[in-house]
Amino acid sequence: MRKLVAGWSAAALTAFLFLPWQAIEDGFFGFGWIQDYPDDRTASALFYGLAFDRPWLWGVLPFVALGVLALAFPREDRRFGQTLVFAGLGGLGYTFLQGFAIGITGLQWTWLAPLIGEVETSQYGFGWGATIILFAFLMMVSLGVAALGYFRGDAFIAGSVIVSTALILAFVFFPIATMLAGAVTDEHGNLAFDLFWRRFFADDIWELNCLVGGPRCGVVFNTVLLGVLTGALSTLMGLAFALVVVRTGLPWRKGLRALTILPIITPPFVISLAIIVLFGRTGIVTWFLEVAFGIPPSRWIYGLPGVLISQLLSQIPVAFLVMIGVVEAISPSLEEASQTLGASRWQTFRTVTWPLLRPGLAAAFLLGFVESLADFGNPLVLGGNFDVLSTKIFFAIVGAQHDPGRAAVLAILLLIMTLGAFWIQMRWLGKQSYVTVTGKGDSGLSAELPRKLKRILYWTTIPWAAFTLITYAIVIFGGFVRDIGRFDLEFTWRHYLDAFRVELTERGMFFSGSAWDSLITTIQVSAISAPLTGIMGLLVAYILARTKFAGQRTFEFLTMLSFAIPGTVVGVSYIVAFNVPPLELTGTGLILVICFVFRNMPVGVRAGMAALSQIDKSLDEASLTLGARTATTVRRVVMPLLRPAIVATLVFSFVHAMTAVSAVIFLVSARHNMATAYIVGRVEAGEFALAIAYSTVLIGVMALAIVIIQLGVGRRQLGRRGQQTAAALGGH
Numbered sequence: 001m002r003k004l005v006a007g008w009s010a011a012a013l014t015a016f017l018f019l020p021w022q023a024i025e026d027g028f029f030g031f032g033w034i035q036d037y038p039d040d041r042t043a044s045a046l047f048y049g050l051a052f053d054r055p056w057l058w059g060v061l062p063f064v065a066l067g068v069l070a071l072a073f074p075r076e077d078r079r080f081g082q083t084l085v086f087a088g089l090g091g092l093g094y095t096f097l098q099g100f101a102i103g104i105t106g107l108q109w110t111w112l113a114p115l116i117g118e119v120e121t122s123q124y125g126f127g128w129g130a131t132i133i134l135f136a137f138l139m140m141v142s143l144g145v146a147a148l149g150y151f152r153g154d155a156f157i158a159g160s161v162i163v164s165t166a167l168i169l170a171f172v173f174f175p176i177a178t179m180l181a182g183a184v185t186d187e188h189g190n191l192a193f194d195l196f197w198r199r200f201f202a203d204d205i206w207e208l209n210c211l212v213g214g215p216r217c218g219v220v221f222n223t224v225l226l227g228v229l230t231g232a233l234s235t236l237m238g239l240a241f242a243l244v245v246v247r248t249g250l251p252w253r254k255g256l257r258a259l260t261i262l263p264i265i266t267p268p269f270v271i272s273l274a275i276i277v278l279f280g281r282t283g284i285v286t287w288f289l290e291v292a293f294g295i296p297p298s299r300w301i302y303g304l305p306g307v308l309i310s311q312l313l314s315q316i317p318v319a320f321l322v323m324i325g326v327v328e329a330i331s332p333s334l335e336e337a338s339q340t341l342g343a344s345r346w347q348t349f350r351t352v353t354w355p356l357l358r359p360g361l362a363a364a365f366l367l368g369f370v371e372s373l374a375d376f377g378n379p380l381v382l383g384g385n386f387d388v389l390s391t392k393i394f395f396a397i398v399g400a401q402h403d404p405g406r407a408a409v410l411a412i413l414l415l416i417m418t419l420g421a422f423w424i425q426m427r428w429l430g431k432q433s434y435v436t437v438t439g440k441g442d443s444g445l446s447a448e449l450p451r452k453l454k455r456i457l458y459w460t461t462i463p464w465a466a467f468t469l470i471t472y473a474i475v476i477f478g479g480f481v482r483d484i485g486r487f488d489l490e491f492t493w494r495h496y497l498d499a500f501r502v503e504l505t506e507r508g509m510f511f512s513g514s515a516w517d518s519l520i521t522t523i524q525v526s527a528i529s530a531p532l533t534g535i536m537g538l539l540v541a542y543i544l545a546r547t548k549f550a551g552q553r554t555f556e557f558l559t560m561l562s563f564a565i566p567g568t569v570v571g572v573s574y575i576v577a578f579n580v581p582p583l584e585l586t587g588t589g590l591i592l593v594i595c596f597v598f599r600n601m602p603v604g605v606r607a608g609m610a611a612l613s614q615i616d617k618s619l620d621e622a623s624l625t626l627g628a629r630t631a632t633t634v635r636r637v638v639m640p641l642l643r644p645a646i647v648a649t650l651v652f653s654f655v656h657a658m659t660a661v662s663a664v665i666f667l668v669s670a671r672h673n674m675a676t677a678y679i680v681g682r683v684e685a686g687e688f689a690l691a692i693a694y695s696t697v698l699i700g701v702m703a704l705a706i707v708i709i710q711l712g713v714g715r716r717q718l719g720r721r722g723q724q725t726a727a728a729l730g731g732h
Contacts, residue, residue, distance in 0.1 A: 001075060002071060005140070008140060009071075009140075011132055011520055012132065012136035013462075015128070015133045016045045016061060020037070020041075020129055021043065022042075022124045023124055023127045024041070038542060045072075046130050052121075052160065055275030056098050057098070060095055063087050063094060066083060066090070066091075067087040067140045068146075070083035070084045073578055081143075082144065082148070083144070084144030084147065085141055085145060087140050087144075087549075088137045088140030088141030088142075089141055092134065092141070102121070103580060104121045105521075123580045123582075124584060125582055125584025126582050126583065128191060135163075139159060139163075139616035140161065142162045143159070150549070151549055152547075157630060158309045158539075160512070164540055164555075164559070165558065168558045168562075171597075175570070175576070176565065179411060179412070180412065182576045184332065185413055196409065201411055201488075202371075204218055204219055206218045206221075207221075208221060216387075219388060219392050220413060223390075224370055225304070227372040227373050228369065229308055230312060230368050230369065231366070231367075234315035235319050235364040235368060237464065238315075239319070239357065240460050241323075241461050242320055243453075244461050245257065247325060247449050248457070248458075250458070259465060259468055262317065262472055264315075265403040266472075266475075266697055267675075269377030269679065270692070271471060273475070273691055274478070275310055276381070277484055278471070278474060280301060281297040281298070282297070285620060289500075291727070293401060295675065297383065301382065303382075303384045310378040311378055314375075316464070319368060322364040322367065322414065323360050323361075323364055323494075324364050326357055330357075332382075334356070338351065343448040344450075364394070373566055375390060376391065376567070376665060377680065380680065390568045390662060393414070393569075393572055394666070398666075412574065414568060414569055414645035415565060418564055419564060422564060425443075428564075476692075479695075480495075498513065500515055500516060500697065517673060518674060521672055521673060522675040522676075525592045525672075526596070526657035529600075529657050530649075530657065531591075533596065534650050537602070538602065538605075538608040538642060538649065539603055540601070540604075540607025541605045542608065545608070545609050547618060562598050565601075565663075566662065567660065567664075568666075570662075571664070571665065571667060574595060588672065596657040597658070604653070607649050608645045611644060612638075650708055650709045650713065651705075651706050654705055654709065655706070658675065658702055659702075661677070679695060
């Protein structure tokens with residue numbers, strides 16, 4: 001531990017003396033500053049204090065020196081740990097205070113003027129120097145806490161918990177808190193609760209004119225209506241598909257499982273494009289109805305019907321994945337007991353099977369409802385005059401009005417709805433037990449479904465499956481014809497060439513296609529964020545599953561907080577929080593990576609905890625007993641056994657980074673554009689064919705990435721006796 005203290009103290013001192021304190025214009029990972037070092041943008045804290053009139057930065061140095069002073073005490077002396085904790089907390093507090101107090105226009109906290117005088121010097125966001133010093137202070141706190149005996153004195157566990165908590169507070173809790181503060185302040189930063197209430201109770205948010213014959217309702221009513229319809233219909237259809245696959249003898253039922261992978265690797269607005277091609281004013285189905293039945297074209301698809309259909313196409317496979325596990329887990333013996341007592345098939349299904357489905361129904365509805373609230377791409381493409389909160393928030397930020405305060409109020413409403421849905425689900429399930437899988441033997445056949453119910457299931461699932469296949473076929477086919485929306489079906493590579501043209505020049509290959517920049521950026525950001533998500537998620541999972549410490553429930557809540565926050569709210573909160581110093585990240589590629597890591601981290605946590613629940617703790621204990629440190633045990637014993645969870649986390653985080661749009665649409669810039677933002681731009685420009693072609697390329701890239709991840713991580717190898725060995729042992 002003393003070596004670690006010395007190492008982090010040396011790192012902090014080096015950063016203070018030599019590394020740029022502020023963010024560099026060519027990016028956090030740019031190194032162009034070396035040739036200009038040191039000037040007024042690239043200087044270290046030392047040079048700023050000496051030559052550029054920023055004496056307040058000298059205040060960081062005493063806390064670095066205090067960390068070095070801790071080495072004067074023995075490891076067993078409590079003063080060793082206390083000094084480290086004081087140095088770390090004091091350094092963190094002072095560094096952030098001066099960063100928030102002094103910004104681009106000088107002193108931001110005017111109440112400090114009588115104490116330190118007027119400050120007119122500009123100070124930008126933290127760079128390499130400040131970041132390393134902050135991380136060194138965090139590690140001092142961690143090592144000091146471990147030295148004081150907390151976390152069983154394990155520096156690895158203490159550091160993991162404290163660093164993870166600090167990062168979550170910085171990139172989940174702080175943005176949300178800043179957004180909430182922005183909702184109750186005016187453009188000058190002054191508290192304005194009257195302005196908040198005017199924004200909160202605006203007519204276009206709460207009006208219900210459509211219920212009494214008016215032209216439209218408020219955005220809250222529209223959002224809730226769409227969410228309830230999507231959640232309820234997707235849940236019922238997902239249950240129908242699960243019952244068909246598990247409880248019927250339909251010959252093609254296994255093929256239905258293949259449909260579940262399509263929405264996972266499909267950008268969210270691609271389905272909207274296919275629906276426009278089918279049902280738009282010049283769509284295929286619209287043209288057929290006009291020719292065959294004389295039905296004139298209309299714009300019925302733009303509004304609630306179109307958005308609902310597109311969201312159902314996305315959410316029904318997800319609901320199916322939830323419900324099939326629940327249906328398969330129902331004990332046949334319970335249904336057999338019901339029939340033995342004289343109940344009919346319908347009575348058995350209504351009184352035994354249906355009540356046991358409640359947890360799955362609640363989970364599927366919650367997923368559908370929350371995803372509908374957070375959906376941005378489909379309402380943007382198909383919404384028309386049907387406004388929802390996600391699109392209202394977007395136009396409040398990027399529209400002509402540019403009202404971040406209104407966007408913050410709308411984001412708060414969206415967050416309240418999401419958290420309310422979680423609360424209602426918990427209340428509906430209550431404290432009843434739904435356990436059907438126990439350690440006892442459980443044989444028998446599941447009860448056969450009522451005949452009328454079977455017919456209903458067939459007449460709903462088979463047409464919907466066919467419609468789903470047609471929709472995805474349109475997506476693939478539309479990229480290879482000149483203009484599928486106008487029935488110009490001449491085969492062409494033009495759309496792919498416009499997007500991904502490669503020219504051979506004297507200097508080599510030149511990627512001249514308009515989509516290359518966004519595709520390369522998307523792959524880079526996804527490839528960087530996916531392993532970081534996996535590392536942090538699985539590390540947190542190990543901490544939660546294998547250790548006990550004070551505040552563990554609070555720590556677990558913080559790790560799952562980002563799962564309950566819609567992507568649109570995340571995007572707005574990041575814009576509000578990280579657009580000014582000291583954490584000035586807007587417009588950089590780093591903010592995209594951070595966003596994806598903390599948005600997808602809960603999936604890694606849950607996947608890791610589920611996998612760790614199957615791994616006996618005695619393996620960890622054996623490694624520790626043999627003298628291995630906790631970090632070595634995690635790396636050499638636990639991680640190889642977590643390969644299924646690693647694959648799941650990497651695939652989910654990579655795919656979601658490739659297809660995310662609700663948060664990303666606020667965070668992209670001209671320099672760091674993402675594929676989804678590029679496709680949205682093409683859709684707004686009416687270039688549907690180009691958007692479809694790009695989407696098919698994205699689907700191919702994601703499918704290839706999934707294969708590479710599975711091959712790269714490999715499979716978990718468990719050494720077990722084969723049948724011949726077991727038989728031989730059984731004969732002795």
